[in-house]
Amino acid sequence: xxxxxxSRWHGLLPVHKKTGxxxxxxxxxxxxxxxxxxxxxxxxLDPMAEGLLLLCVGRATRLQQxxxxxxxxxxxxVRLGWATDTYDAEGERVGDAVxxxxxxxxxxxxxEERFSGRFDQIPPTYSAKKVGGKKLYELARKGVEIEIEPxxxxxxxxxxxxxxxxxxxxxxxxxxxxxxxxxxxxLGAELGWGAHLRRLERTxxxxxxxxxxxxxxxxxxxxxxxxxxxxxxxxPLAKIPLPFPSIDVNLTAASRFIHGQEIVVLRxxxxxxxxxxxxxxxxxxxxxxxxxxxxxxxxxxxxTIRPSLVLAEQGG
Numbered sequence: 001x002x003x004x005x006x007s008r009w010h011g012l013l014p015v016h017k018k019t020g021x022x023x024x025x026x027x028x029x030x031x032x033x034x035x036x037x038x039x040x041x042x043x044x045l046d047p048m049a050e051g052l053l054l055l056c057v058g059r060a061t062r063l064q065q066x067x068x069x070x071x072x073x074x075x076x077x078v079r080l081g082w083a084t085d086t087y088d089a090e091g092e093r094v095g096d097a098v099x100x101x102x103x104x105x106x107x108x109x110x111x112e113e114r115f116s117g118r119f120d121q122i123p124p125t126y127s128a129k130k131v132g133g134k135k136l137y138e139l140a141r142k143g144v145e146i147e148i149e150p151x152x153x154x155x156x157x158x159x160x161x162x163x164x165x166x167x168x169x170x171x172x173x174x175x176x177x178x179x180x181x182x183x184x185x186x187l188g189a190e191l192g193w194g195a196h197l198r199r200l201e202r203t204x205x206x207x208x209x210x211x212x213x214x215x216x217x218x219x220x221x222x223x224x225x226x227x228x229x230x231x232x233x234x235x236p237l238a239k240i241p242l243p244f245p246s247i248d249v250n251l252t253a254a255s256r257f258i259h260g261q262e263i264v265v266l267r268x269x270x271x272x273x274x275x276x277x278x279x280x281x282x283x284x285x286x287x288x289x290x291x292x293x294x295x296x297x298x299x300x301x302x303x304t305i306r307p308s309l310v311l312a313e314q315g316g
Contacts, residue, residue: 007058012235014213042067051202070206078168078184083194087181120150245271246280254283288312
């Protein structure tokens with residue numbers, strides 16, 4: 001049995017996905033363009049959605065579980081007047097259509113307040129969320145009726161603007177795991193008219209902006225991998241920002257860490273550290289991996305870190 005060829009590239013590639021393809025389709029495009037099999041992504045976009053998709057390449061695929069924690073921002077268009085079974089424009093109409101009306105500024109402010117902060121949200125029936133090991137959309141297509149448990153979600157900011165009588169523009173910044181489709185459905189329920197998500201664009205994932213992403217067409221037509229890797233969109237492994245504190249260690253501590261040993265270091269930063277929380281461990285221009293804060297002593301100046309994920313290769 002032949003061994004897989006080692007990855008040549010290690011890093012992140014922000015991609016501007018178009019409406020139509022699945023997130024996995026974009027991964028396949030990247031695999032062909034970069035001639036690299038070890039590629040994943042950090043959060044699915046539905047086929048009807050467009051916008052920012054973060055691809056992890058090479059050893060960066062091991063960071064997926066951490067990168068999923070970044071907050072996200074979306075811009076959507078909600079069609080007022082009727083709901084659908086999928087909560088978006090690709091589903092079947094549910095119930096009768098209702099003629100929507102102009103929404104007062106006071107009502108828009110009330111809706112913004114209602115769906116801001118932390119609250120319980122029920123995921124769409126047609127979604128990739130798993131229940132009992134099965135994806136909800138698989139169960140829905142088989143006609144299996146199940147009770148979906150609500151999930152606690154948090155919206156940092158929500159701005160609503162009625163574009164015209166039929167359409168509502170939604171700009172929302174939220175923690176990971178939030179469903180804009182469910183928000184569209186719930187807005188319709190609050191208004192009493194029904195509603196569904198007509199368009200969706202993801203504009204930001206953590207510090208990564210849609211404007212900084214390579215276009216899907218540019219990725220697909222790249223003449224060779226180097227064109228992409230040497231381009232302005234590529235983020236090398238060492239430069240990947242992570243959604244928790246970071247610490248820089250000396251060569252001695254770096255050697256111990258990459259060999260799976262605990263390290264004790266003095267911290268100079270002021271970021272809040274959580275006991276047993278994650279911390280990015282760096283040495284100069286290298287991301288060594290992810291550690292866990294084992295202890296904090298000496299008024300927070302000295303910390304013990306145990307390795308959780310080692311990215312750096314031993315001896316290099």
